[in-house]
Amino acid sequence: MDITEQNEWENETFKSLRIVGDDLSGKSYEDCIFIDCDFIDCKWNNSSFANCEFKYCSITNLKLSNCKFGEVLFEECKLVGLNFSLCKKLLFSIELKKCNIQLCNFSELNLTETSFNSSTIKDCDFLEARLAGADFSNCDLNGTLFENCDLRQADFRGATNYSIDPWQNKVKKARFSMPEVISLLTPFELNIEY
Secondary structure (H helix, E strand, C coil), X not given: CCCCCCCEEECCEEECCEEECCECCCCEEECCEEECCEEECCECCCCEEECCEEECCEEECCECCCCEEXXXXXXXXXXXXXXXXXXXXXXXXXXXXXXXXXXXXXXXXXXXXXXXXXXXXXXXXXXCCECCCCECCCCECCCCEEECCECCCCECCCCECCCCCCCCCECCCCECCCCHHHHHHHHHCCCCCC
């Protein structure tokens, strides 16, 4: 099946595709499943994904200007160098489970109650993101930046390597676990002895 041959796809399952450098802009996918697919250096500008699932996929350095993601699941995927902040913000909705997420930008997005459960999220940016009730449980957040975010009632239990400044982010009723919660005191330059 050639994913480039038509502009609208519905109820299709794509398996083991390897697409490098193709322009897939302006395409529409509804209720589609992508399994073990690689998308590298492609353009998804002005494309639309509704009720789609990506499983065991590698998605690297895509152009996402005005791309729509509505109710899209990424499960055990590798996502590298994606600027989700360029996507259409209206009705943006994704879920990520056990993903390896690197160098991605989620700034200024409404990610309220979004699940990132058990993902590795390294060197990513969440600037002015709405993350109230988001699930970061059991995530490795090494090098990830949270700045001016709404993290109220977010779940960080079991998460590691996070650096969250409670003066720059709303953290009321967020859930943390020991001993990692001590990192919230970093901005105060305290000497803490164990």
